[in-house]
Structures are given as structure tokens and as C-alpha cells.
Amino acid sequence: MSLLSVQNLAVFYGPSQALFDVSLSVEAGEAVALMGRNGMGKTTTIKAVCGLVPLADGTVRFAGRDIARLPAHKAARLGLGLVPEGRRCFPNLTVEENLLAAARPGAWDLARVSALFPRLAERRAQMAATLSGGEQQMLAIARALMTNPRLLILDEATEGLAPVVRREIWAVIARLRQETGLAILLVDKSLAELRQVADRAVILQKGRDVWSGRFDALDTATSERLIGV
Numbered sequence: 717m718s719l720l721s722v723q724n725l726a727v728f729y730g731p732s733q734a735l736f737d738v739s740l741s742v743e744a745g746e747a748v749a750l751m752g753r754n755g756m757g758k759t760t761t762i763k764a765v766c767g768l769v770p771l772a773d774g775t776v777r778f779a780g781r782d783i784a785r786l787p788a789h790k791a792a793r794l795g796l797g798l799v800p801e802g803r804r805c806f807p808n809l810t811v812e813e814n815l816l817a818a819a820r821p822g823a824w825d826l827a828r829v830s831a832l833f834p835r836l837a838e839r840r841a842q843m844a845a846t847l848s849g850g851e852q853q854m855l856a857i858a859r860a861l862m863t864n865p866r867l868l869i870l871d872e873a874t875e876g877l878a879p880v881v882r883r884e885i886w887a888v889i890a891r892l893r894q895e896t897g898l899a900i901l902l903v904d905k906s907l908a909e910l911r912q913v914a915d916r917a918v919i920l921q922k923g924r925d926v927w928s929g930r931f932d933a934l935d936t937a938t939s940e941r942l943i944g945v
């Protein structure tokens with residue numbers, strides 16, 4: 717049984733259909749990359765999984781439970797740890813307060829998250845609003861880990877960040893994979909980095925899953941055609 721199993725999703729925004737028959741799965745311990753050009757439906761797929769947009773059709777099963785029509789906070793409680801696009805944190809809380817507000821019992825606590833993100837530990841008493849973009853992204857990932865998720869979902873975790881900060885974030889994701897085997901669903905456009913950390917890719921085009929498989933089966937012509945790299 718897959719940890720996450722999404723089948724035949726259809727999502728509309730008003731009269732316009734954003735997803736058509738999208739299916740994907742993530743096994744326990746696996747990292748899956750969700751890819752595609754701008755506007756192809758990646759964020760909508762993530763939102764559909766997390767209960768943040770209504771489904772017109774399809775099923776979402778997580779850890780054996782049907783979560784398709786579950787509100788987002790209940791899906792989160794079952795172990796979906798979402799790091800949304802735009803890295804939302806509470807700007808007027810300190811780093812530590814942001815982390816503690818997200819905490820749920822489990823192996824991830826303040827000490828473990830601080831070891832993974834020493835920069836956040838140094839800034840624990842600072843308001844989140846005063847952090848750099850990269851530090852806010854780290855805080856958003858750290859907050860998701862504090863919920864002790866069974867599946868971490870990262871939507872464009874490196875978007876808009878300087879190359880040196882992007883490398884830091886990718887290094888953290890790689891460490892999470894190596895040291896914990898946490899299941900991860902990643903949306904990103906950097907094929908080179910995704911290849912290093914993800915086991916498989918699912919590619920969306922115009923709201924449909926048009927390719928899925930292991931990265932070694934993704935040839936240059938296909939990636940140029942579907943992702944533009």
C-alpha cells in the first residue's frame with residue numbers, strides 16, 4: 717500500500733479546469749518530484765492532496781485513509797507536512813515561537829531541528845519578519861518537520877533564492893533523505909538538483925500527468941519538451 721495514492725484528480729477554478737485525471741503515488745521512504753512548466757498544475761495538485769482546493773473528481777488516500785474531502789487541518793494532523801509556495805511563517809513571532817507553535821509529539825523537536833538548521837538556532841529569539849528569504853524558507857521547512865510528518869511536501873522550496881542559499885536548502889533535503897528516509901513530495905524546476913535527491917518524477921502538462929518514471933529513464937528530449945531544460 718502506498719503512503720500517498722492520488723487517483724484521477726479533477727479540479728476546477730470556477731469554469732476553468734486546472735487538473736484532468738491526475739494520478740500519482742509516493743511510497744514510504746520515497747522521494748518523488750512533481751515537475752512541469754509554469755502553470756501546468758503542480759501547485760493545484762499539492763493543494764488538492766492537502767485539502768486546500770475542492771475536488772470535482774478523484775481519490776486521495778494517505779496512510780490507508782481516504783482524505784479527499786478532509787479539511788486541510790485534519791489532513792495535516794494525519795501527517796501531511798506542507799511547506800507551501802511563498803514560505804508562510806508568523807512574521808511577528810520569533811523563530812522559536814514559530815517552531816513551537818507547529819510542534820506535535822515525535823522525533824522532531826526543537827533540538828533536532830536546530831541541529832539541522834544551525835542558522836535558525838542562532839536566530840531563535842529573532843522575529844521571523846527580520847529573517848532573510850533563505851532563512852524564512854528554512855524556518856518553513858523546520859516548522860513542517862516540527863509537526864512530525866509522515867510525508868513532507870515542498871512546493872518550490874528554492875524559488876527566488878540566491879544560488880548559495882539554494883545549495884544550502886538542497887543540502888538539507890539531501891540530508892533528510894540520507895539520515896531519516898522521510899518520504900518527500902517535491903515541486904521544483906531544477907532538474908539537476910531533483911535528480912540528486914528524488915527517486916522518481918511525475919511530469920504535468922496542461923493539468924495532465926504526461927510522464928512518470930525513474931530519473932534515469934528521463935531522456936534529454938523528453939525533459940526539454942516537458943520541462944524546458
Ligand code: ATP
Pocket residue numbers: 729734752753754755756757758759760761
Ligand atoms: P507555477 O510553476 O507557475 O507555480 P503550477 O504548475 O504550480 O505553476 P498551478 O499554480 O497549479 O500551476 O496552476 C494551474 C492552472 O490553474 C493555471 O492555468 C493557473 O492559471 C490556474 N490557477 C491557479 N490558481 C488559480 C486560482 N486561484 N484561480 C483561477 N485559476 C487558477
